[in-house]
């Protein structure tokens with residue numbers, strides 16, 4: 272049995288069946304302009320070992336796990352990549368400092384300012400949106416992101432990595448934030464299993480008719 276089948280059987284890779292899904296036929300690669308916007312926060316090498324699962328070393332390159340999935344999507348689709356980054360620096364000296372900071376941000380329903388803007392956002396009709404689960408929700412930078420851009424009429428395809436909480440209701444939250452967008456089935460994967468099967472990511476892209 273392939274590892275992807277095993278993981279699916281274990282429920283660690285989940286495909287989202289969105290009630291608001293656009294028909295798969297609407298998303299053929301050739302006539303769509305696709306963006307991959309993602310937030311990823313791999314911790315530095317010297318921060319305690321228990322966090323290393325969210326940092327991947329693949330062929331000598333270090334990735335955050337969301338970044339790794341984004342990279343595979345880009346390789347398979349030729350889509351443009353945009354990294355969602357905040358103006359503020361998150362504390363990275365200790366894992367607990369980062370989680371405490373992120374927890375306070377979530378409690379305060381913060382909207383951290385974003386560092387960069389997507390000037391040609393209107394050009395894209397299909398947007399993959401990637402994020403890790405932070406405190407059972409999207410990092411608050413994603414809320415700023417969805418506040419900033421109007422997704423009316425665009426197709427959103429969520430993808431996420433997590434440490435056990437799976438989607439944590441985040442796809443429903445995106446549908447709430449962007450009621451005028453269309454949705455295709457998303458992809459969620461447990462962080463430390465991410466590098467093992469790029470083919471599984473490709474199969475998902477085939478399933479939603481983004482690649483042939």
Ligand SMILES: Cc1cc2nc3c(=O)[nH]c(=O)nc-3n(C[C@H](O)[C@H](O)[C@H](O)COP(=O)(O)O)c2cc1C
Nearest residue numbers: 311312325335336337403404406407434435436462
């Ligand atoms: C601040 C913070 C909060 C987190 N909260 C959760 C959580 O609530 N549930 C969960 O499953 N994983 C949680 N994680 C683990 C991340 O979702 C996981 O490591 C993810 O793969 C990180 O992706 P990245 O390396 O691309 O940033 C948290 C990680 C951080 C840093």
